[in-house]
Amino acid sequence: MSNSSFNIRWSEVIIESLIRHQMKYICIAPGSRSTPLTVAATSNKKLCCYTHFDERGLGYFALGISKASCKPVGVIVTSGTAVANLYPSLIEAGLTGEKIIFLTADRPPELIDCGSSQSIRQTYIFASHPSQQLMLPRPTRDISAKWLVSAIDNCMNNLHHGAFHINCPFIEPLYGEIEGNYDWQQSLGNWWNSDVSWLTEIFVNNEFFANDWCIWNKKKGVVIVGRVTANDGKEITHWAQALGWPIIGDVLSQTGQPYPCANLWLEHPQAKKILKQVEIVIQFGSSLTGKQLINWQLSCNPKEYWIIDKIPQRLDPANHLGRKFTCFIKNWLDNHKPFYSNLWCEELLNIAQKTKFYIHNKLKNKLSEASIAYQLPELLPLNGQLFIGNSLIIRLIDAFAQLPIAYPVYSNSGAKGIDGLISTIAGIQVATNKPTLGIIGDLSALYDINSLILLRKPSAPIVLIIINNNGGQIFSTLSIVNKLKQDYYCMPQNVNFRHAAEMFGLEYFISNNWLDLKIKVQQFWCNQNKSLLLELVVNGDEGACTLKELVKEVIKL
Structure with a gap:
């Protein structure tokens, strides 16, 4: 069997092993060295395959799918810096518990540190952040398929939360006719006709009970x-x-x-x-x-x-x-x-209810960053879900809004970064097929703007609200010199998102009136398979200042 064919047979065992552990979705970035994994994944009819050209966004897209489906999700990328671009989403998964299997293609050892193209040191590149790691050898017939499937099963059996990194070196040729010789795989016998893992591990289920x-x-x-x-x-x-x-x-x-x-x-x-x-x-x-x-x-x-x-x-x-x-x-x-x-x-x-009534009188029917946070429940779709970005907006919603009980709310709340928020929203919608409201800041949107393409053809309506307060206004209350604060913390960009919506084929809406905004969003939930980018331009530090002022005012109630 040629090297190209055996690379694929080796990859087929990897992919099938992961499927036996409830992996239904896999997210694939383009790349040459990862071809064996891509061919194996796309040829397996049990998988739903998705693509994105931006590996950083791809990792967060997988995170969103896993977050909403509560199932392991695979990611395939090629070698080199494509692997490094997965780091933020891998760290987030470790902190919030989503099970993501990162399959990174690699050069064989003899091509590392010798000037070979697109070759970096990938073994254990993610340090201690993955919950499980498997640094595979190059595909070889000298290692049985039983070892490969057992090694993967062992890691998956012990993956209780977070990421699993599988590094997969492949030797060339990577392309060619796929030969039909299955002898190496056939050592697994009837396993191919079953739906269970090769190696199962029995855990004693400890019932947690406080005797007192x-x-x-x-x-x-x-x-x-x-x-x-x-x-x-x-x-x-x-x-x-x-x-x-x-x-x-x-x-x-x-x-x-x-x-x-x-x-x-x-x-x-x-x-x-x-x-x-x-x-x-x-x-x-x-x-x-x-x-x-x-x-x-x-x-x-x-x-x-x-x-x-x-x-x-x-x-x-x-x-x-x-x-x-x-x-x-x-x-x-x-x-x-x-x-x-x-x-x-x-x-x-009584104090809590009095506070809520006071906030209602202050913010109701107004259009500002603080008031949109308070009135957010009025924009939620029926039987839908909400994603809240990090930075100032999540703090305002936390302080002012009262969200419905048991209404699904998601956020990348582990590392609390602003990267990958749009791609996470897309992943959540893919996993649930529910109408989805997302609300993020302008810098967050700029950080992940490539991933607007993932919102182009949703299976249910998506409304993405971008709060444009011209920069990172969460820093606006810092006690430092104003010029330093503006230049190196808030960093106003003076942009609007109309052209971004047009470029990626999304509908666009901007309003300076709360009632118009509310009507537009409520009507949009009736649209099928469309996404709306709704830009809300607000005064820079209004939201942060309102929060600070209301904390002082509530003390006096």
Whole structure:
């Protein structure tokens, strides 16, 4: 069998092995050295294949698919800097838990460090960031297909969260007629006709239970909810309400935030006094957004601080005395039934509701960065989903909006970077086929503008709101010289996105009236298979200043 044919046979085993671990989607960038992997993937009828010319965006596109589907997603790229472009999305997956399999084609060892074209040192290039790594040898008949499939299965069996990097060196020729000799593959026998993995690993399912829960569930507790799933957010809300404990829900909590605007009222003197009585804090999920909530998390001193999340990290920057339960949230809730009780801090709920009413009177029916954050729930599509970009806008939504309970909300909240946001939105929509509202900042849009092409032919309507506040206005409140702040932090670009929408074939809309904007978005949800880029031009630091001012005003309520 020729080298080109054996490269493909080797790749077919890799791809089929990954499919047995629920990999349904694979995202492919163009490249010569990755041809064996691309041919193997596109020839396998069990896979949905997608492409993008920008490897950085491709990695985030896969991240979005995995985020929404809760399944492993593959990525194929060629050798060289194409591999390095995957680094940001790989890091994000490690922090937020999505399972991404990065298949990177490589030159064989004899072509490294000798001036050969497009050859870099790729082995373990991602250092400690992947959860699993497999540095394969060049394809050779001297290694059995049983070893290859077992090695991949072993890594996938141990991939509980984050990225799996498989580095795949291939020797030339990479192209040619594919010969029909399957002898090397046939050592796997009937495995080819099954749908199970070659190597299965049995894990003992530890049931996480606190033996003293019957004592703690009668104490004065507070529930903090970070990034969790829609179903978990709903279950946590009902569970906490049964206990009579207040819920401080992050923008990504999907709890319905029954104590809205927490990042305003947490500074209220009476709220601080009430929260000093807390004996136990239970936190579900991580990646908290609001500054005031983070400050309270760091400063609170309960007798016990418990964290429940499937990600195997401490997730507690304050290092409280307490317990970390590394498990699925639903399993933990099922094992820790609430002790039904009345709300122990009625006044805290009154403060939250009073704050929400105050914000309503300040921001309702206006068109600004702060008001669009408050009124965002009115733009959400029925049976749809929301993606919120990082930077200032997510902080404003967290502070002002009250999102519906169990409504799917996504964000790249791990490393909290502004790269890859548009491509992540595209991936989320691909995985769910739901109407999708995305809202990001102007610098974020510029950072990933190539990925607007991924929104060209959606399976359901997409509305992408770009908040154009002319730069990184999250830095506008920094206490530094204004010229330095503008030139090196905010960095105003003085651009508009009309031509970008036209270039990538998207509809475009700009408005200076809230009612017109609302009508346009609500009508657009009736359109099929179209994307709308909606640009909202706002005064530079208005959003940041409004947030700062309202925190001060709420203290006096």
